[in-house]
Amino acid sequence: MSLHRRIYADLEGRILSGDLSPGDRIPFEHELTDRYGCSRMTVSKAISELAGRGLVTRRRRAGTFVAQPKAHAAVLAIPDLRAEVIERGQAYAYVLLERIEREPEGAEEIELASGGRLLDLTCLHSADGAPLALEHRLIALGAASQAIDVDFQTVPPGSWLLDSAPWTEAENRISAIAADARAARLLELKPGAACLCVERRTWRDGQGVTRVWQTFPGDRYDLVARFSSAHSPVLAKEARR
Amino acid sequence: MSLHRRIYADLEGRILSGDLSPGDRIPFEHELTDRYGCSRMTVSKAISELAGRGLVTRRRRAGTFVAQPKAHAAVLAIPDLRAEVIERGQAYAYVLLERIEREPEGAEEIELASGGRLLDLTCLHSADGAPLALEHRLIALGAASQAIDVDFQTVPPGSWLLDSAPWTEAENRISAIAADARAARLLELKPGAACLCVERRTWRDGQGVTRVWQTFPGDRYDLVARFSSAHSPVLAKEARR
DNA sequence: CGTCGTGGTATGTCTAGACATATTGATCGC
DNA sequence: GCGATCAATATGTCTAGACATACCACGACG
Numbered sequence: 001m002s003l004h005r006r007i008y009a010d011l012e013g014r015i016l017s018g019d020l021s022p023g024d025r026i027p028f029e030h031e032l033t034d035r036y037g038c039s040r041m042t043v044s045k046a047i048s049e050l051a052g053r054g055l056v057t058r059r060r061r062a063g064t065f066v067a068q069p070k071a072h073a074a075v076l077a078i079p080d081l082r083a084e085v086i087e088r089g090q091a092y093a094y095v096l097l098e099r100i101e102r103e104p105e106g107a108e109e110i111e112l113a114s115g116g117r118l119l120d121l122t123c124l125h126s127a128d129g130a131p132l133a134l135e136h137r138l139i140a141l142g143a144a145s146q147a148i149d150v151d152f153q154t155v156p157p158g159s160w161l162l163d164s165a166p167w168t169e170a171e172n173r174i175s176a177i178a179a180d181a182r183a184a185r186l187l188e189l190k191p192g193a194a195c196l197c198v199e200r201r202t203w204r205d206g207q208g209v210t211r212v213w214q215t216f217p218g219d220r221y222d223l224v225a226r227f228s229s230a231h232s233p234v235l236a237k238e239a240r241r
Numbered sequence: 242m243s244l245h246r247r248i249y250a251d252l253e254g255r256i257l258s259g260d261l262s263p264g265d266r267i268p269f270e271h272e273l274t275d276r277y278g279c280s281r282m283t284v285s286k287a288i289s290e291l292a293g294r295g296l297v298t299r300r301r302r303a304g305t306f307v308a309q310p311k312a313h314a315a316v317l318a319i320p321d322l323r324a325e326v327i328e329r330g331q332a333y334a335y336v337l338l339e340r341i342e343r344e345p346e347g348a349e350e351i352e353l354a355s356g357g358r359l360l361d362l363t364c365l366h367s368a369d370g371a372p373l374a375l376e377h378r379l380i381a382l383g384a385a386s387q388a389i390d391v392d393f394q395t396v397p398p399g400s401w402l403l404d405s406a407p408w409t410e411a412e413n414r415i416s417a418i419a420a421d422a423r424a425a426r427l428l429e430l431k432p433g434a435a436c437l438c439v440e441r442r443t444w445r446d447g448q449g450v451t452r453v454w455q456t457f458p459g460d461r462y463d464l465v466a467r468f469s470s471a472h473s474p475v476l477a478k479e480a481r482r
Numbered sequence: 483c484g485t486c487g488t489g490g491t492a493t494g495t496c497t498a499g500a501c502a503t504a505t506t507g508a509t510c511g512c
Numbered sequence: 513g514c515g516a517t518c519a520a521t522a523t524g525t526c527t528a529g530a531c532a533t534a535c536c537a538c539g540a541c542g
Contacts, residue, residue: 039497062522192433194419216417224412282496302536
């Protein structure tokens with residue numbers, strides 16, 4: 001293991017173990033060069049790594065200090081549903097319910113489409129025969145023009161877009177909603193049942209690509225986010241309850 | 242702006258704009274030293290930063306290549322409720338409803354407590370007079386023994402724990418549930434209304450610290466996760482609808 | 483024809499300096 | 513006592529090298 005990794009690991013260990021508490025000053029760089037018998041560049045690389053991950057904050061003339069723990073932050077993976085179901089060893093089924101090419105309506109849709117037309121898709125994902133998610137998706141044909149030639153009878157739009165229309169910006173909004181009559185029927189729930197709704201909007205260089213609402217039965221689906229450090233979330237996955 | 246930041250920004254821009262696609266090789270370090278008229282160390286620092294954020298992968302002898310975009314992943318911030326409400330400029334109110342010190346019951350509670358007793362708290366968070374979240378929390382007194390001396394009449398347990406009991410591992414589970422009679426009464430909802438439930442468990446070096454269930458009215462609260470790069474989720478926040 | 487070195491190359495790590503810059507703490511003048 | 517000034521100091525950036533290491537390609541050899 002390289003020296004700067006070792007210095008990094010030593011300091012990280014002291015911080016995570018509580019030996020160094022938030023607000024404490026870590027040794028000056030020149031003290032660490034003495035301690036490890038290396039140049040300042042090597043020490044600096046280790047500390048820069050700590051600073052980049054938010055474990056410490058550096059202040060000229062004052063020194064380097066253990067940062068206050070961040071607010072809880074979790075990496076939430078929102079993978080392709082098809083891939084996820086298959087990975088769990090379940091039978092994946094997908095049905096396209098509706099496919100409409102149309103003009104955008106309303107300010108939000110016009111902003112998404114940015115001058116082009118929209119592809120409006122509704123589909124249902126199932127795992128082992130049980131409905132898993134109702135998906136309503138808008139695709140901006142100006143940003144993903146090839147979508148017009150895809151019938152989405154067999155390929156879920158999420159999987160297709162992941163391969164075909166890269167994005168640079170995204171927003172996920174997670175909320176709880178009551179199932180309306182149609183969602184209840186399709187998801188085999190009682191109307192009004194609590195559902196988890198994930199709304200995701202993606203952009204590419206500021207131009208809208210797609211906007212999707214995925215509705216999951218609240219009693220059959222959880223989003224799980226794990227992480228193993230107060231400062232640097234590293235691991236996440238999504239799971240069925 | 243420093244030179245290595247500029248080199249970083251230039252390459253990041255070319256990757257995010259699609260000028261360099263996944264799998265493409267970025268210029269060799271010696272080409273970049275020529276281009277920017279600097280030493281290899283400076284170029285290497287910029288590329289190391291890109292590699293650290295997962296935008297590129299480096300292979301000796303072969304070169305450095307633009308990485309395949311990661312599966313959808315978002316950084317989800319789940320901050321301290323008090324801090325969040327105050328930051329939004331709303332009036333924060335907090336009421337402790339129940340405080341019980343007791344023995345753990347059942348396998349999961351015994352595992353959390355790891356030999357010690359439990360502090361069982363129930364409290365209600367409000368923003369501008371409207372109930373925002375019902376919180377039920379278990380604290381392992383073995384891991385956070387000072388909690389026994391805190392009455393939690395004015396300090397929310399989440400805020401106290403954030404300062405007093407650091408954690409090294411955590412899991413968040415997000416689901417939609419129907420409000421039961423008690424939750425509906427306290428959150429001023431109809432029984433059965435859809436609620437967003439965030440369950441969080443934290444550990445310190447493998448030992449359980451706390452487990453909390455926060456129930457939010459589904460129509461008054463969203464979790465929002467934003468990120469601005471296919472490769473490196475960088476920004477996140479939580480927002481009220 | 484396949485397999486085993488082997489050399490060349492790009493990254494990985496590190497050094498011993500240099501100068502820049504921000505900030506602190508002390509000192510001086512009012 | 514108080515504010516302005518200044519020097520000391522820790523970090524920030526950068527250089528021009530050096531050697532290490534992994535890996536690919538090519539050629540020699542069985």
